[in-house]
Amino acid sequence: MTLLLAAFDPPYWVSTLIKVLVISIVVPTTALILGMVFLFKVMSWMQSRLGPQEAGPRGTLQLLADGVKFLQKEDIAPFGADRFIFRTAPLVVLMSTLLLYVALPASAHLVVSDLDVGVFYVLAVSSLSVLGVLMAGWASANKYSLMGGLRAAGQLIAYELPMVLAVLGVVIQAGTLSLNGIVFAQANGSIFGWDAIGNPYILTQFVGFFIFLAAVQAELTQPPFDMPVAESEIVSGYQVEYTGFRFLIFFLAEFATAFVFAGIASVLFLGGWAVPWLDTASDWYYVLGPVVLFAKVMIVSFIIFWVRFTYPRFREDQLQSFAWKILIPLALANIVVTSVLKVVL
Amino acid sequence: MSQLSSADTTTETPAEEATEVEIDERRQAVLDELTARLGDAVVGSHIRPGDDLWVRVERAAWPEAAQVAKALGYTWFDFLSGIDWLPSPFGRDMDAQVDLQVSGAPVKEPAPLVQGYAGGDTRFQVFARLYSIAAGMGIHFKADLPDDELSIGTWSRTYFGADWHERETAEMFGFHFEGHPHLVKLYLPADFQGFPLRKDFPLLARRVRPWPGIVDVEPMPGGDESEGEGE
Amino acid sequence: MTATSDREQIAALAARANDNRVNLDFETEGMTLNMGPQHPATHGTLRIVARLDGEQVISAEPVPGYMHRGYEKLVEVRSYPQINTLVNRIDWLGSFANEVPFILAAEKLMGVEAPPRAQWIRTILFEMSRIANISLFLGDYGLQLGAMTAGFYAFRDREHVLNQIEAATGGRFHPNFDRIGGLKDDLPKGWITDSHRAMDKLLAFCDELDDLLVGNEIFQSRTRGIGVIPRDIALSYGLSGANLRASGVDWDLRRDSCPPGLVYDQADWKVWTHPDGDCFGRTWVRLQETREAALIVKQLLDTIPSGPVMAKVPRIIKVPEGEAYVETENPLGAMGYYIISKGDLVPFRVKIRSASFNNISVVPWVARGAYVPDLISILGSLYFILGDIDR
Numbered sequence: 001m002t003l004l005l006a007a008f009d010p011p012y013w014v015s016t017l018i019k020v021l022v023i024s025i026v027v028p029t030t031a032l033i034l035g036m037v038f039l040f041k042v043m044s045w046m047q048s049r050l051g052p053q054e055a056g057p058r059g060t061l062q063l064l065a066d067g068v069k070f071l072q073k074e075d076i077a078p079f080g081a082d083r084f085i086f087r088t089a090p091l092v093v094l095m096s097t098l099l100l101y102v103a104l105p106a107s108a109h110l111v112v113s114d115l116d117v118g119v120f121y122v123l124a125v126s127s128l129s130v131l132g133v134l135m136a137g138w139a140s141a142n143k144y145s146l147m148g149g150l151r152a153a154g155q156l157i158a159y160e161l162p163m164v165l166a167v168l169g170v171v172i173q174a175g176t177l178s179l180n181g182i183v184f185a186q187a188n189g190s191i192f193g194w195d196a197i198g199n200p201y202i203l204t205q206f207v208g209f210f211i212f213l214a215a216v217q218a219e220l221t222q223p224p225f226d227m228p229v230a231e232s233e234i235v236s237g238y239q240v241e242y243t244g245f246r247f248l249i250f251f252l253a254e255f256a257t258a259f260v261f262a263g264i265a266s267v268l269f270l271g272g273w274a275v276p277w278l279d280t281a282s283d284w285y286y287v288l289g290p291v292v293l294f295a296k297v298m299i300v301s302f303i304i305f306w307v308r309f310t311y312p313r314f315r316e317d318q319l320q321s322f323a324w325k326i327l328i329p330l331a332l333a334n335i336v337v338t339s340v341l342k343v344v345l
Numbered sequence: 346m347s348q349l350s351s352a353d354t355t356t357e358t359p360a361e362e363a364t365e366v367e368i369d370e371r372r373q374a375v376l377d378e379l380t381a382r383l384g385d386a387v388v389g390s391h392i393r394p395g396d397d398l399w400v401r402v403e404r405a406a407w408p409e410a411a412q413v414a415k416a417l418g419y420t421w422f423d424f425l426s427g428i429d430w431l432p433s434p435f436g437r438d439m440d441a442q443v444d445l446q447v448s449g450a451p452v453k454e455p456a457p458l459v460q461g462y463a464g465g466d467t468r469f470q471v472f473a474r475l476y477s478i479a480a481g482m483g484i485h486f487k488a489d490l491p492d493d494e495l496s497i498g499t500w501s502r503t504y505f506g507a508d509w510h511e512r513e514t515a516e517m518f519g520f521h522f523e524g525h526p527h528l529v530k531l532y533l534p535a536d537f538q539g540f541p542l543r544k545d546f547p548l549l550a551r552r553v554r555p556w557p558g559i560v561d562v563e564p565m566p567g568g569d570e571s572e573g574e575g576e
Numbered sequence: 577m578t579a580t581s582d583r584e585q586i587a588a589l590a591a592r593a594n595d596n597r598v599n600l601d602f603e604t605e606g607m608t609l610n611m612g613p614q615h616p617a618t619h620g621t622l623r624i625v626a627r628l629d630g631e632q633v634i635s636a637e638p639v640p641g642y643m644h645r646g647y648e649k650l651v652e653v654r655s656y657p658q659i660n661t662l663v664n665r666i667d668w669l670g671s672f673a674n675e676v677p678f679i680l681a682a683e684k685l686m687g688v689e690a691p692p693r694a695q696w697i698r699t700i701l702f703e704m705s706r707i708a709n710i711s712l713f714l715g716d717y718g719l720q721l722g723a724m725t726a727g728f729y730a731f732r733d734r735e736h737v738l739n740q741i742e743a744a745t746g747g748r749f750h751p752n753f754d755r756i757g758g759l760k761d762d763l764p765k766g767w768i769t770d771s772h773r774a775m776d777k778l779l780a781f782c783d784e785l786d787d788l789l790v791g792n793e794i795f796q797s798r799t800r801g802i803g804v805i806p807r808d809i810a811l812s813y814g815l816s817g818a819n820l821r822a823s824g825v826d827w828d829l830r831r832d833s834c835p836p837g838l839v840y841d842q843a844d845w846k847v848w849t850h851p852d853g854d855c856f857g858r859t860w861v862r863l864q865e866t867r868e869a870a871l872i873v874k875q876l877l878d879t880i881p882s883g884p885v886m887a888k889v890p891r892i893i894k895v896p897e898g899e900a901y902v903e904t905e906n907p908l909g910a911m912g913y914y915i916i917s918k919g920d921l922v923p924f925r926v927k928i929r930s931a932s933f934n935n936i937s938v939v940p941w942v943a944r945g946a947y948v949p950d951l952i953s954i955l956g957s958l959y960f961i962l963g964d965i966d967r
Contacts, residue, residue, distance in 0.1 A: 047728035143609050147631070147948070223722045224794050232616045232720040233952040310788070312795045313722030315949045316631060396684075397901060421827075422814035423903070424929040428916065461899045461916055474901065474914075474929075478811075478827045485901065506814035509937040517648075532641035532966065541649055548649055 031255035073244035092132030107289025118179035148237020152228035163215035165331035183272035266296035408498035425473035620962025670709035709907035758886035803954035817909025822857035855957035932964035
């Protein structure tokens with residue numbers, strides 16, 4: 001199979017087209033899956049209710065129906081809004097999400113672009129969404145939007161740092177910035193000489209994992225860090241003026257980002273697409289890799305959404321001090337310990 | 346002034362009689378204390394034994410009455426409102442005139458202006474209630490407002506809760522509370538004309554349609570036919 | 577704006593703004609945020625005009641009246657049984673509790689007393705409406721602070737209580753079951769056993785919520801020390817119910833001056849207070865009250881006497897001349913009706929003293945210097961029902 005694929009060497013534009021198609025199919029699909037499974041079904045289950053039942057078998061097509069409904073809605077820009085920026089903002093947010101998918105490896109070869117500095121790239125493009133959020137908040141000409149946008153900007157910037165620092169521990173341990181490299185390092189690693197399950201960094205970098213998940217939660221503006229979109233006080237913040245497909249884009253971006261962050265968390269901490277007892281060079285990973293990654297993503301997403309449905313939200317100043325006073329010192333300590341151990345061992 | 350008070354002592358059972366006198370004394374003591382402190386400003390009072398105390402004070406002494414009561418331990422502010430004693434049928438003419446014609450009964454003559462407990466001389470009264478948590482008793486205060494000067498001192502300096510109650514009373518009855526910090530309309534739109542809770546303010550719904558209670562109900566078996574306005 | 581003296585206001589504001597003096601150096605312009613009339617946190621149509629300095633509230637002025645139905649005028653053209661239907665709609669989450677003080681006031685004027693069985697059932701239903709009301713608060717407060725799940729748990733377990741109310745009265749929300757001189761009907765068969773079961777579920781719900789929400793660190797950090805109302809201020813504003821007890825005032829009308837017609841002295845229960853006067857205290861007191869209410873119901877269910885549920889009253893109710901005021905401890909706080917009767921079919925004047933009206937009038941005082949998210953905490957913890965403010 002490796003040979004078969006090696007023989008398939010399309011021209012640049014064909015491979016680009018394929019990649020674009022794959023991304024543009026994968027992104028909405030993953031968003032739909034997460035929305036359907038967690039937002040509708042798991043949430044209903046946790047809250048002892050049924051959730052959607054009518055559309056499709058057991059209500060599985062509800063989100064499609066919702067999506068169609070959104071597409072039918074009129075595209076309204078409020079009077080007084082800065083129309084160009086108002087309309088571009090959702091696209092900027094979506095673009096940040098799409099760029100994140102580029103670097104996510106589903107197996108050694110199933111990756112849109114296997115960057116050497118994958119970790120760096122992921123962390124960099126993920127902060128692009130702040131731009132879109134700020135644009136949306138400012139251009140909506142709405143006080144709630146403005147407050148939401150500013151809160152979001154403050155929060156996203158504040159939580160970039162713990163996220164970077166949390167990942168740094170992994171990078172130090174793996175010795176590479178490439179996402180695939182980190183997967184290999186975990187699959188081939190050993191814990192003090194015991195290599196039966198490789199070395200998934202969740203075991204050694206559990207502090208980093210916790211910080212990373214907390215920061216992801218904040219980046220996704222989900223409870224307990226959903227002050228920027230707190231619907232009970234600033235009525236969904238920067239999204240408040242959006243209707244129709246522009247709101248749908250925000251929605252898609254939110255869930256697709258949740259998926260890709262869960263994916264990055266699985267790559268960094270759970271061994272990515274690899275399973276311990278199968279050699280990473282195996283051809284099986286063309287099929288198995290995406291499945292394994294998907295399973296791990298679902299586990300991580302479950303944790304993310306579980307927290308989302310359970311906790312109340314922090315106040316803006318509380319979540320800032322949580323980032324600066326707890327997460328960042330913790331991450332720095334983690335880095336120090338990791339580096340020392342790396343050198344010593 | 347207090348000819349109405351005899352009608353109220355109907356519920357006492359012999360068992361309660363022993364305690365009733367005691368509580369009565371407590372209220373009498375409060376009344377005496379108030380009278381001592383306010384002097385001539387207390388112009389009327391009424392005690393329902395074991396239940397409640399009504400005190401009517403001079404209009405000028407209204408804010409002072411609140412301070413005195415607060416000093417006596419009546420710290421909990423219950424409510425403040427107004428009463429329009431303009432009698433029926435003006436108060437009910439939106440239903441009564443129409444209804445009486447439907448039922449064939451003779452139209453009632455306007456009744457004389459009769460004020461309630463603790464008496465009164467004017468059509469409009471302000472009334473309020475304070476409560477002492479320590480004593481477990483409340484006092485109703487009343488004050489007369491002459492028709493030509495519907496204005497009285499504010500309580501909102503003594504009891505912060507009176508702020509909104511006075512605003513409500515002001516818009517509903519057209520009273521003015523001197524010294525109130527922010528006497529604007531509370532419920533009604535700013536351009537609303539008239540004072541809804543005055544008895545001569547027509548309830549439009551009743552003008553347009555007669556009281557459904559009288560046209561819908563069939564005569565009740567054994568009921569008094571002349572009073573077919575019941576449920 | 578408020579009636580507090582300037583000195584007190586400045587002191588309170590300065591105390592809160594002590595460590596976050598944002599705008600002394602650069603003079604920024606404030607922003608007026610108009611929350612409502614349609615806003616999720618006001619659950620109803622309350623409007624709050626908040627003047628903001630960044631995220632900090634300089635002043636917040638509630639503007640009620642979007643749901644003002646003029647009950648005090650309407651009751652002047654309705655007979656007493658008709659008014660009963662009307663006052664059901666004041667606090668629509670605990671409807672039965674609205675009827676009771678009105679009926680008791682009318683009974684006081686008429687000199688009628690309900691038979692013991694009716695008094696028992698009245699008290700049970702009164703407490704059930706308290707549970708139906710406050711359990712929704714507990715869930716909804718979580719919802720306002722971002723914890724979605726608590727809200728759904730509240731809806732789920734409130735249903736058991738509503739079912740019991742419905743089984744007894746035929747109405748889930750507006751029972752209109754209380755009558756002058758007793759109740760409309762006796763209890764249905766099997767109701768007592770079912771009610772015991774419902775109360776057990778409710779007690780379990782209280783434990784669950786204690787765990788899920790009230791014990792949560794984030795919840796505590798959002799509510800502890802927020803919106804502190806001192807005892808004097810609470811009394812002066814006429815706060816009542818859990819809002820007053822959370823400020824450390826040990827006063828419950830059910831225990832201290834229970835009007836005749838309710839049998840709270842027949843059960844063994846406690847009045848809970850909290851010394852802090854903050855949002856957490858108010859929530860905690862309400863949680864304990866829900867538990868106590870369930871326990872009261874369980875005790876009274878076991879001791880219901882037999883007998884008629886209706887005293888002998890005339891078919892056409894004419895209330896004798898006089899004035900009467902009856903106040904009871906409703907779910908939201910002290911609610912009273914001042915009835916002035918001239919011996920007619922209709923009352924001459926009814927002053928409705930509703931709890932939320934006073935409870936919410938403290939907002940301008942307490943919201944100063946708070947942050948916008950705290951404003952939500954404060955509004956939620958004061959717990960108002962729009963119908964109870966606007967009447």
